[in-house]
Amino acid sequence: MNVVILAAGMGKRMQSDLPKVLHALAGKPLLSHVIDTARQLSPTCCCVVYGHGGELVPTRLAADDLHFVLQEPQLGTGHAVMQATSLLHDDQPTLVLYGDVPLTSDATLRSLIDKASNNKLAILTITMEDPTGYGRIVREEHKIVRIVEHKDANEAELQIHEVNTGILIAPTRQLKDWLSRLSNHNAQGEYYLTDIIALAVDDGVSIDSAQPAHAWETLGVNSKVQLAELERIHQHNLAQQLLEEGVTLADPARIDIRGELHCARDVSIDVGCVFEGNVMIGQGVTIGAYCVIKNSRIADNVNIKPFTHIDEATIGSDSQIGPYARLRPGTVLGSEVHVGNFVEIKNSEFGAHSKANHLAYVGDTTVGLRVNIGAGTITCNYDGANKHRTVIEDDAFIGSDTQLVAPVTVGKGATIGAGTTLTKDAPPDSLTVSRARQTSIAGWQRPVKQKK
Ligand code: UD1
Ligand code: CA
Secondary structure (H helix, E strand, C coil): CEEEEEECCCCHHHCCCCCHHHCEECCEEHHHHHHHHHHCCCCCEEEEEEECECCHHHHHHCCCCCEEEECCCCCCHHHHHHCCHHHCCCCCCEEEEECCCCCCCHHHHHHHHHHCCCCCEEEEEEECCCCCCCCEEEEECCEEEEEECHHHCCHHHHCCCEEEEEEEEECHHHHHHHHHCCCCCCCCCCCCHHHHHHHHHHCCCCEEEECCCCHHHHCCCCCHHHHHHHHHHHHHHHHHHHHHCCCEECCCCCEEEEEEEEECCCCEECCCEEEEEEEEECCCCEECCCCEEECCEECCCCEECCCCEEECEEECCCCEECCCCEECCCEEECCCCEEEEEEEEECCEECCCCEEEEEEEEECEEECCCCEECCCCEEECECCCCECCEEECCCCEECCCCEEECCEEECCCCEECCCCEECCCECCCCEECCCCCCCCCCCCCCCCCCCC
16 A cells, blocks of 8 residues: 655644654554554555745654655645655555554554545544544445545534544545545635545545554654643553563553663563663563663663663673662673672673672673672773773682773783772782882871961
8 A cells, every 4th residue: 555644733732843643652653653653554656735934844753764754834634645646556455554653553544545445535533522523424325425524514404413533544546536526615715635535526526434452552642742742542452462461560550661771571670761772671681770871781680770771782690780789781601790880881891600799890801701800890991082891810819999900801800909090900810019118107296286
């Protein structure tokens, strides 16, 4: 089929310079949600009609399988579809979606598509308690005969509760003809896509309708209030799905997933956690409160304690991380690694059983097996111009408050005395210490405060 996504509207009520369809829901532009749903239907052609906000929309969302068509000026939904007609294949139906309606499921769209088989037109409709503002579905003897916009409706039509969601599928050859016959003689002076219904009926084309599985699937975003409402609906759905998969959530209302979160069995997540991008969590993992985890992989039985930030990192099984740990991109930890509070690790590998339990910065470092990194250890990896690597071999012990000035290597089994500034390699199996020798002055008197 052909898909046309209408995304030219101006979104004035967002009170923002950013085009409405680029505002994020679950960390992803509204329009990207619609595009991703469309992709699940494997369309032959997917056109995005953009306008307001200029080239930002095609620039941000450019992809090989998308055509961006400019609608300028914006003269209504019918006029918007007209901009795409030259790209639509006549022998396949055309599905119209809205770029600001992000949560429509592909299952709902499939049920609509099924209704439209062979030269039929089908509309996705819902029945609303308060249909104010929506186009009303006018039926005669149960058959849809036209759609009347709220602003053009008479008293009787205003009483209709079945409304147009805006999503429809139509036979393309005829659609092009109906679009060419639209006029803008209506309350808004616009070319209404909805007017094709009456034209189709005149042409003897039958009109069917389908309803979404859930009403929220057709909710659009016109304001920050509606954006926040949809975000909560979406997060609620994602949390519900995790619960059904067996994940324990301390509070399903206090988790945010902005991307894809995959959890194995018996994962437990405390309140306030945010997951971004692609996160894979192994069996038996517990995640404490207020962690932010992005594009990372966590192996089985890891315990992540509260307030930990993990970004593009891999954590081996049975490790303990946090509280207040920060794992930055390129961190790869083996199994049974311990990373404690206020430890920052970047672009570094830790072998199994290694530990950095308190207050440390480890950057651009290769840490072997069973290494102990004392409190206050800092790898000085940056000389102001270039980054250099530190290597700490198996079974090394780094005393507290050590600076490792890279490039530098600590040999296997070496011990570095507390307070050392290591500027040369430390040989294996030896104690290396750089420290002013300790002296004591017997009978030394403290100064006393002078009287004025
Ligand atoms: C439209 C429908 C109405 C339906 C309602 C559902 C028409 C005439 N009316 O009304 O029956 O109940 O949606 O929300 O179709 N757009 C463009 N170019 C334009 C105008 C709009 O791309 O020139 C896009 C908007 O960005 C938006 C969508 O089309 O994504 C709908 O436009 P909007 O102005 O919200 O339509 P409504 O008047 O609410
Ligand atoms: Ca609207």
